[in-house]
Amino acid sequence: MTADDWLGVLGSVGIVICLVFVFTGAIPVLAAALTFLVIPLHSFINHYAQASPRFPRVAIVLPAWNEGAVIGASIDRLMQLEYPKELLRIYVVDDASTDDTPQVIDSKVAQYPGSVVNLRRNRGGEGKAHTLNFGIREILKDDWMQALLIMDADVIYLPHSLRRMTRHFADPKVGAVSAYIREGSADKNYLTRFVGLEYVLSQPAARRAQNVLGAQACLAGGAQLHTRENLLAIGGQIDTSSLAEDTITTFETQLNGRTVVFEPLAIVLAEEPQSIEALWKQRLRWARGNVSVTARYKAVWFHPSRVHNLGTVPFGVVWFSLWLLPIAMIVSSVGLVSLLFLQSELSTVVFRSLWIGAACTYVFVLALGVQTDSRISKQAWREVITFPGIISMIVMLTAFFPGLVEVQLPGLFGVTLSQQALFAFTVSVYIWIPFSMVVAWLARRAEPTRAGRWLSPTLIYLAGYGSLLCAITFDSYIKEARRAEAVWDKTEKIGRVAS
């Protein structure tokens, strides 16, 4: 073979490698499409046929650390649940609070004698799982509890929510039921509206798909109901070795052969972070927890089992496509830019195919997802439109309607882009997705400055909320690689939920 032949072979190999790189960006898109295509099947494949009214004795364990602003309202709302009062007991575990939480709890114990129990830890600050375990140990000391509801101090249960959860226990295979955590702040800002929309897409939409697939990824931390049998089967306590205790509880339940059901119509309101900094801390904790879960259950992934569905290929693809999304975005962009230099015409075809697919999937996911909770979607209509980010929308338009952005729009202003300008524009479009994570990071850095009040929201609307979440996931890789200390960092709650 001549040198030219070798160069040809190397070029072909390079093109194949680039195509493989680019295709990694399509995997999350395919996973999202698969998830949302499954949702309508929930009309027929759901757990309602096995459900029937059930009213077990429910012990509610309510961890509280400096929750004086919210704990009273939470207890009041729990006592207003449409559920027989004699079948409910609320165990408030005061994690050595230093505010007026003990006084508020004492007043509620007096107000609801026999229904509210005050359990105080003298040494606190070890994290939610330790606090929960303190309460669970007390609750398991007698046989009264038939079902255990784990919740957060700040959430508000709608009156019908608990009985909508307990009805699934008519099926003895069910070990746990999760409710829909809806963003419920009274004073919403752009970020809480984005979070609210994210919760719509990830819960009443995506978790219905997980019901159909028979595997749930995570019970909601603030709304999970376990049977006594399930709680005992997973060791009678919550895992304290990682930051992802809810996910580990969910996995252990299913690995023990019990079903986890998501009940989309049991609605629980929660306040979510209003600042990027607070959201970053919360999600970094979740993302680092997911790193440990992925490693801990390495024997489960892609190993189908007769006992559970966590090892199925669809569940594995969905799990890893979310967990590795930032890497997929970077690798895909590297492949696309490399392909541009190796074979520009092919790169154009590949770019358009990828982004047309992404645009169709995005439109389908949002159009289907927002209908599953129209109340939140109406409140967040601006965030619905700009969810992928304004610049990503322009990239989608570039793929879907070639010439519109490069030729026709500049032409309206009498501008014709030169070849160099078009090439620079193309490279910018190809690298935008990984770069959007940098913009999201800049939004975080800008937040405490004087300009941050308008600059941070502007940057998030431009980069997209998804890019912000990807940037946080990427940060979790860095923290894990550096073996940074994993601390339980409580998200501040000040009682903003609309009651």
Add this chain to the structure above:
Amino acid sequence: MSDQHESAFDAAQQELEKDTRGERRLIAYFVVALAVVAVLVVLHQVFYA
């Protein structure tokens, strides 16, 4: 069963039947979402194919 429990049971039973029927709305949501995507694809075909 006490009157209170019987009443709660009846309410829960009616709620379950209503919720079961309500899940069929997902089919309509799916059709609407597909229609939105179809409009996008048709626009693409008409103006840029």
